[in-house]
Every structure is written in structure tokens, then in C-alpha cells.
């Protein structure tokens with residue numbers, strides 16, 4: 001066993017050394033695997049996920065690029081699909097005592113896919129479409145993708161990484177981080193390629209892939225919660241609508257509510273970081289307070305160039 005493990009570690013190291021690499025944000029390096037940049041930890045998890053995860057027709061997979069509202073999406077979909085078992089108004093609701101990342105684990109960060117007390121399995125990933133296991137692509141498993149304006153994503157990422165980095169290591173200068181982001185050197189980046197691949201799949205297979213935008217969900221949460229429920233074949237009944245269930249779910253999952261829960265103020269992640277790192281402002285357009293006009297132009301140019309002809313606008 002030990003020898004096998006050692007053998008595995010050595011062959012993983014050999015594999016890593018065969019891949020293109022660049023400087024990481026919170027880890028020493030990012031490695032390019034199947035066209036996307038991953039940390040060694042995420043790469044190891046992705047290989048395990050590709051080789052061992054067997055998807056079922058009833059699975060639901062939440063996909064995001066980091067900082068696009070993953071935790072919010074997890075909270076909403078978890079609450080939505082478990083609304084029969086866990087009454088939204090209950091003082092025992094799991095979201096009140098458990099961080100959404102624990103309720104809806106990242107597939108590339110776990111090695112036990114047994115999961116959950118719900119009738120269908122709910123997971124998440126930052127994986128690009130190309131790196132998803134074949135069984136996810138070939139079953140009727142549903143994929144919900146949430147994207148966000150790249151300017152807010154970059155600002156959110158910069159704040160997040162600097163909170164993550166230990167006190168001894170230096171904060172990444174804003175300009176340097178900006179160049180890394182523009183060049184696609186982020187976890188699961190290039191950001192635009194990640195978004196585009198899921199956008200294309202949502203156009204090709206609208207019953208399999210639902211494409212959401214953070215800004216639109218913020219603006220019209222009722223509409224998008226209804227879309228989510230319909231997409232997942234668990235639409236709200238007239239009675240649920242009349243009793244205000246949709247508003248209750250939106251309130252339970254709101255930034256103000258989640259960020260003020262004890263578990264998210266004092267709790268820690270599996271990796272020992274404070275849960276507070278997942279909650280900053282939760283607003284649309286904070287980029288206006290951080291980016292220069294030149295930075296805005298550069299991001300707009302990249303977005304226009306990358307999405308040209310796709311019909312996608314962010």
C-alpha cells in the first residue's frame with residue numbers, strides 16, 4: 001500500500017512536471033490541464049473525479065468559475081430541492097448551522113461520492129466542461145452554471161486571495177493580479193473560456209445545462225428561482241407561491257442572512273480558513289471602486305473578443 005501510494009505520488013509528480021505551469025495566486029503554481037489552469041490540489045482532485053465519479057440521471061451539478069456566487073447558488077439549490085424535508089422557516093434548517101460548501105461539496109475536493117440525505121445528489125465543481133467526467137456528460141444529470149461580470153469577478157478574487165494568503169506571504173499587487181487574470185492565469189481560468197464552454201452547452205442542450213448570471217439573479221430573484229425549480233422538475237405549486245415560499249427561500253439565502261449567521265462568522269472551512277472569507281459585499285458593480293479606465297477597457301476588449309459571435313454578453 002505504502003509502495004503503491006509512493007508510486008502514485010511519484011507518478012503524479014512526474015505528470016505535474018510534464019504540464020505547462022505558471023505562478024499561482026494562493027499556491028506556488030498553476031498547471032495547465034486540458035486547456036485550464038489548476039493548482040496541484042485541484043488537479044489531483046480532478047483526476048480522481050474524472051476516474052471515479054459515476055454520475056446518475058438524478059444528480060445535480062452546480063458549476064461556477066471562482067467568485068461567481070458559488071456559495072449563493074449552493075444555498076438556493078439546496079434549499080429548493082430539500083424544501084419538503086427541511087421547512088424553509090424551520091429553526092432547524094441546515095443552512096442556519098452549516099456552511100453551504102459543506103452541504104454541497106466540491107467534487108474535486110472529496111473522495112467519497114456516496115452522499116446525502118436528499119433524494120437526488122447535489123454536488124458542485126469549478127471544473128471546465130471539457131474536464132467533466134464522461135458520465136456527467138452522458139447521463140441526464142443536470143448542470144446549473146452561474147457566471148458573473150468579469151470585472152466584479154476579478155475584484156472579488158483579488159480580495160479573497162489576499163485574505164487567504166498567510167500573513168507571512170505577501171499580498172499580490174493589484175496590477176500584477178490584473179495581468180494574471182487577463183492572461184487567464186486563475187484557478188479554472190481562462191475565465192472567458194470557462195464561461196463560453198458552458199454557455200455553448202446551454203444553447204445546445206437547454207434541458208441539461210441551465211445558464212444563470214449573478215447580476216440577473218440579484219435583480220430578479222423570484223423569476224430565477226422559478227426558472228431553477230422548473231429546470232429541476234420541481235416547480236412551485238400555486239399553494240407554495242401563495243404562502244410566500246419563494247420570498248422565504250430568497251431571504252434565507254440572501255447575503256445579509258447568510259453572512260450574519262454564527263456558523264459563517266465564527267466557523268472554519270475544512271482547510272482551516274474562516275468562513276467569513278466567502279462573504280464580502282455581495283453587490284453588483286463594486287469594480288467601479290477599484291478598476292482604472294484602462295483596466296475596464298482591457299477587460300471589455302477581452303470579453304468582446306472572446307465572446308464574439310457566441311451571442312453571449314456579460
Ligand code: A3P
Pocket residue numbers: 064065066067068069070071072152155156157159253254255256258278279280281282283286
Ligand atoms: P464579492 O467579493 O463581490 O462580495 P463564490 O461563492 O463563488 O466564492 O463568490 C463569492 C462572491 O459572492 C463574493 O462577492 C461574495 O460576497 C458573494 N456572495 C456570497 N454570498 C452571497 C449571497 N448570499 N448573495 C449574493 N452574493 C453572495
